[in-house]
Amino acid sequence: MLLTEFSKISSFKIHFTFILCKNYSKENGQVLSQRLQFEQQQIAQESQTQNDSLIKKVKDFIKDYGTKNGYFYILGSNEGGSVLFGKEESDLTQTILDLLNAAYKKN
Template identity: 65%
Template sequence: MKYTLALSVLLFTSCEQQKIGFVDNSTLINDYQEKIDIEKKFQTKIDAFQKRTDSISKAFQLEAQEFQLNAGKLSQKKAQEQYEALGKKQQMLQQKIQFEEQQIQEQSQSEIDSLINKVKDYVKSYGETHGYTYILGSNEGGSVMFGKEENDLTDTILKELNDAYKTKK
């Protein structure tokens, strides 16, 4: 009797239908409006950074050209001092530019990482709410080689993510 009951429970649970869906990771992330907005925000920062960098570079080039024109009129010692000061200034400007560029990259990466975690959490919540046993992610590497179109949740989840994002804005 015990074995029959155990076998019945085993058969029942193994016959239980598992609900499996999948999402296209690239589409889900790249078409998410919040990611598009983050990219626009950082493109604006990058453009402003590039303008400042160009302006600083032009000003430094003018200063270097002026030094070259006037170097012949200066004593060797004075010319050497100004040359060294110009070299230090150039190095300082390069360090400042590299630091600012690194800051922009780190901020961008941090926001994208946060966004990816947010999407993962949303997919998990969606799966739990809609009774999925698994929601797989497909990508170029081929973690899902095939899936029936009716099991593709990408557009559904993307729409819900974008709708939720619009209401937050």
């Protein structure tokens, strides 16, 4: 379902750009270029909004799944190996920051 939404966004961008080029082909070059650039910015902004919404849905789903199924961590399979879900009590960020700051003050 989420992949379908992403495909629709990509398809929409291509189709909309084609329509713009076809409809504006009679206008002079500079006006056409400006209008096309504006429309592309609008499409890019809408695409980013849709992508952000899709990413939020995936993150919310993973968090809910991890919580309901008792996982401590859910790791991504990308090269970065990012943590997609982790129980809050396992978050060591503040502890690490405190230790780094203490070590920095000693030097």
